[in-house]
Amino acid sequence: MRNWALRISVGLVLCGGAPVASAEICALPPGERAVVSSAVDGETLALDDGREVRLLGVQAPAPPPDWEGPDPWPFAAQAKQALAAQVEGATVELRFDTRRQDRHGHVLAHVFLDRDGKQVWVQEALVAKGLARVAALPDLGACLGHLLAVEARARTDRRGLWHSLTYQVRDAHDPKRLGHLRHTYQLVEGTVHGIGEGRKLVYVNFAEDWRSDFTVTITRKRLPVMEAAGLDLASLPGKRIRVRGWVEWWNGPMIAISHPEEIEVLDAPSSSSLDAG
Template identity: 45%
Template sequence: MVTFAMVAVLAMTPSAATACDGLVDGPKGTVVAIVDGDTALLDSGITVRLVGIQAPRLPKGRDMAAEPLAETARTALADLLVGQPVRLRHGGERQDRHGRALGQLFLADDTWVQQQMLAGGLARVYSFPDNRACIAPLLAAEAQARQQRLGIWADPYYAVRRADRPLELAEHSGRYQLVEGRVLHAEAVRDTVYLNFGRYWKEDFTVVIDTAALRRFRTAGLDPLGLDGTLVRVRGWVDSHDGPRIAVTHPEQIEVLASR
């Protein structure tokens, strides 16, 4: 049985960062324009969303301000891709609800675009339950950039939050965050598992793993109840319901940093 600790070790193994196996070949083309730090346009008319990462966001018609370093990320992706032949490879769903092609993107010399953006500190790992191939080497690239304080990792806007500071964490409701802390208690209530990071579940930070997510944990051979007492890093969208919380939909959102 695979354990969370083994997943964490795999994510930090340097050799894992050099390859991404098991992908299916998709369309090829030449990049003609860049929309933002994780979206490119091909000469064939295809819009490619670089799955597995989230670059700092630009407004693009939304009622929001540009996130810090959003233009920097867009420019870096343009410098890397515009005018270059690329190939898309799929590891999950191939198209999103906006009609964009989803996949890992590679240059002709096999440069892995998502890995490059993460290594430069211009994106964070961002996976989906239906699209989470290659997450281990992507996490390794992100971790190295974070340790070196490259790009976004030198900006407080993207700081890894502390689970034991729920009032501060609640201020980031509605935003994608990385949160670190020790699981005080893991418990199952009917068909949902709750990872509690404080004694007062109505106020403290909580991770919620629902029925659908638990099926994905079981498929991976993982039991979230085994996280009781472990130090973890969780990534996802923070919301506020009986204190700040993150709904975890698949195992790759949780990295084990230390056991009990």
């Protein structure tokens, strides 16, 4: 196998000791201005021109599609309230990645606004409060590195959703429990057993029996992106990593990733945050 590298920039961005403006941290080209009428949920805005904006780079708390529980889903209401408090009635700037719209017609954007003389990056503010997790769409990965650093601090401080067992980091070596989490967005940690290769996919396996273990898949067409970011898949066996994404089922629980930021190499297990069963 070729040498695919991992280097994730998650440090705070500073310049001469002073914090850099949010729009410089998320250095996308200037976009368009719009007025927000309301927050639809924790990651979606309704604009006064009738369009809806989905916040890029984050996943707000929300129940699974088939959930029918009687109680409110943990932190879903708080995330919506926090978003509404920031943006309802405000004029915001929408900054775009390589694609501006999803198949449902939502505008896809990073959202900025000025408040009290300071620039607010809406995604960063939500992640910092523990009211959203970092998440990427397959071909849209701008600005994830800084958001990961913000999320790490919120998780360490157990802010917001990180204080709830619903959002705990899951154990990659418990495929049975992961199997019950299909169609949900999860963070999963474990020690890599080996790397497998297929015609279209590369597999990161977490046990010898790849037919039932937890597996991470990467399409071969995304390997150059991983390589450019420094991701060395061949070096992963024996290392503990954290991955994030939607859990599906294919010969056991599986997460498909497309961005290097969706894999983090860990120095040691995060026992305080792992699903203890």
